[in-house]
Amino acid sequence: MGETVIKVENVGMEFNLSQEKTDNLKEYVIKLIKRELMYQSFWALQNISFEVEKGDKVGILGLNGAGKSTLLKLISGVMKPTEGTITLKGMISPLLELGAGFDHNYTGRENIYLNGAMLGYPKEFIESKFDEIVEFAEIGDFIDVPLKNYSSGMIARLGFSIATVVEPKILILDEVLSVGDAKFREKSEQRMKSLLNKDVTVLFVSHSLDQVRNLCNKALWLEKGKLVMQGSVEEVSASYEESIHQAK
Amino acid sequence: MIAEPLINHRFIANFAKYRYLLSELVKRDIKIKYRRSVLGIFWSFLQPLFTMIILTIVFSQLFKSNIENYPVYLLTGKLVFDYYSAGTRAAMGSILSNASMIKKVYIPKYMYSLGVIFSNMVTFLMSLLVLFLVMIATQATFTMFILTALIPIVLLLIFTIGIGLILATLTVFFRDIEHLYGVFVTMLLYATPIMYPAEIVPESFRFIQTLNPLYAIITLFRDSFLYGTFFDMGTLLFATASSLIALALGIGLFYKYQDKFILYI
Numbered sequence: 462m463g464e465t466v467i468k469v470e471n472v473g474m475e476f477n478l479s480q481e482k483t484d485n486l487k488e489y490v491i492k493l494i495k496r497e498l499m500y501q502s503f504w505a506l507q508n509i510s511f512e513v514e515k516g517d518k519v520g521i522l523g524l525n526g527a528g529k530s531t532l533l534k535l536i537s538g539v540m541k542p543t544e545g546t547i548t549l550k551g552m553i554s555p556l557l558e559l560g561a562g563f564d565h566n567y568t569g570r571e572n573i574y575l576n577g578a579m580l581g582y583p584k585e586f587i588e589s590k591f592d593e594i595v596e597f598a599e600i601g602d603f604i605d606v607p608l609k610n611y612s613s614g615m616i617a618r619l620g621f622s623i624a625t626v627v628e629p630k631i632l633i634l635d636e637v638l639s640v641g642d643a644k645f646r647e648k649s650e651q652r653m654k655s656l657l658n659k660d661v662t663v664l665f666v667s668h669s670l671d672q673v674r675n676l677c678n679k680a681l682w683l684e685k686g687k688l689v690m691q692g693s694v695e696e697v698s699a700s701y702e703e704s705i706h707q708a709k
Numbered sequence: 710m711i712a713e714p715l716i717n718h719r720f721i722a723n724f725a726k727y728r729y730l731l732s733e734l735v736k737r738d739i740k741i742k743y744r745r746s747v748l749g750i751f752w753s754f755l756q757p758l759f760t761m762i763i764l765t766i767v768f769s770q771l772f773k774s775n776i777e778n779y780p781v782y783l784l785t786g787k788l789v790f791d792y793y794s795a796g797t798r799a800a801m802g803s804i805l806s807n808a809s810m811i812k813k814v815y816i817p818k819y820m821y822s823l824g825v826i827f828s829n830m831v832t833f834l835m836s837l838l839v840l841f842l843v844m845i846a847t848q849a850t851f852t853m854f855i856l857t858a859l860i861p862i863v864l865l866l867i868f869t870i871g872i873g874l875i876l877a878t879l880t881v882f883f884r885d886i887e888h889l890y891g892v893f894v895t896m897l898l899y900a901t902p903i904m905y906p907a908e909i910v911p912e913s914f915r916f917i918q919t920l921n922p923l924y925a926i927i928t929l930f931r932d933s934f935l936y937g938t939f940f941d942m943g944t945l946l947f948a949t950a951s952s953l954i955a956l957a958l959g960i961g962l963f964y965k966y967q968d969k970f971i972l973y974i
Contacts (some may be wrong), residue, residue, distance in 0.1 A: 476972065477972065485883055485884045485885040486883040486885050486886065486889075487885060489883060537815055538815035539811070539812065539813065539814070539815050539971065540968075540971050541968040561809070561810060561813035561814050562810050562813075562814050564737060564741070566741050566744065567737065567740075567741070571737070571740075574733055575733050575734075575737060578727075578729050578730035578733040578734075579730055579810070579814050579816055580814070581726050581727060581730070582729075583729055584729050
């Protein structure tokens with residue numbers, strides 16, 4: 462088998478779910494004096510260990526609140542785990558939310574540079590790919606118009622176009638395949654497939670089992686922050702489906 | 710590219726990777742600030758100029774005998790102070806105002822703070838042009854010592870980054886720092902000899918001036934522009950030491966708590 466590109470070891474993520482958020486000094490001091498600083502801890506993820514090999518397409522299954530998004534945030538570096546370690550090899554392109562780094566007072570052109578920079582692309586790279594991004598996003602004459610005058614579909618298309626212009630080693634997808642109208646969706650799925658055919662490693666979160674079966678070869682099943690099962694996509698998705706039907 | 714430093718916050722590799730982002734953030738900050746104003750970037754000249762004119766009209770008669778070139782005396786102090794005030798305030802809000810981005814994309818978080826501090830530096834450097842114009846208008850003497858102004862400017866930048874990082878960190882956990890700091894800055898403005906000569910403060914309260922790093926920087930700045938002398942070594946040493954200490958504290962505090970930011974924003 463290929464080399465390991467993502468290694469997750471005993472990862473746990475703890476959140477503090479205090480009923481009232483103490484975010485100002487006055488309350489903090491009062492509560493400190495009254496000894497009311499309560500920390501109600503909540504483990505969003507516990508004891509998660511798995512390895513992903515180069516070229517694997519891993520679907521992450523689980524109900525709402527199972528910890529899927531938290532896991533992706535940990536792997537993409539947005540959050541740091543409370544315990545355990547995550548080791549990555551290769552450039553990672555997180556598509557957690559399309560257009561997350563857009564500035565709405567900025568024009569499309571300016572946003573391409575800004576967003577590209579946020580994803581860690583060098584300037585020369587963005588310049589060389591600029592036309593490709595614009596063309597794929599079908600922005601046309603709107604390129605020099607501030608983003609606040611765009612339709613939400615246009616913003617999503619631009620975001621998708623910027624994020625997928627690189628060929629990352631590791632791609633993280635959090636339900637982003639449903640972007641834009643039917644025509645663009647077809648185009649974006651095609652680009653996705655062409656990305657997937659290369660030996661990128663993919664982590665994919667979706668509520669659609671069909672999509673996961675279509676795109677992935679392996680799967681993880683999370684439930685209430687714990688790893689229930691991991692293995693080939695057929696096995697895991699079959700048991701996952703079964704458990705959902707039983708619960709009904 | 711190796712993604713390991715991405716997680717471990719290894720400074721050098723990360724900084725190289727996101728250097729371009731920093732310049733984009735600085736550019737954005739400046740562009741957005743002036744986008745909807747007719748005079749655009751000219752405001753960074755006009756604003757200090759008008760303030761100087763108003764304050765000169767108000768105070769120059771008062772301190773006529775103590776200060777020979779009041780407009781330049783005032784402007785040297787005011788420009789430095791305004792940069793410090795604008796830079797630290799912008800840095801203070803930099804983490805909170807970019808919360809939505811921090812939650813979604815991994816970027817070294819200090820980039821947001823550095824971005825606004827640098828963009829304010831750009832406007833500060835442009836406003837130096839006003840200082841030159843006022844110096845010409847008041848027939849001040851230009852000396853070679855103006856070149857040494859680079860030293861207080863670098864110290865000012867370091868000091869502002871340090872204090873800015875401290876404030877950015879504290880504000881994430883305690884939002885009311887923002888209001889407290891507003892009061893503090895007003896107090897600092899009056900405690901620092903910017904509008905008035907240092908000598909009018911009674912001996913027993915002079916320690917407020919000697920212990921004020923910002924005033925040390927302003928003094929260095931005035932030595933370069935106004936008095937045309939070389940720096941007093943003690944002042945230079947104090948300004949350098951306090952800037953470096955502020956920077957070390959800022960970096961230390963920020964790095965210690967930055968992983969917790971996301972849980973509070």
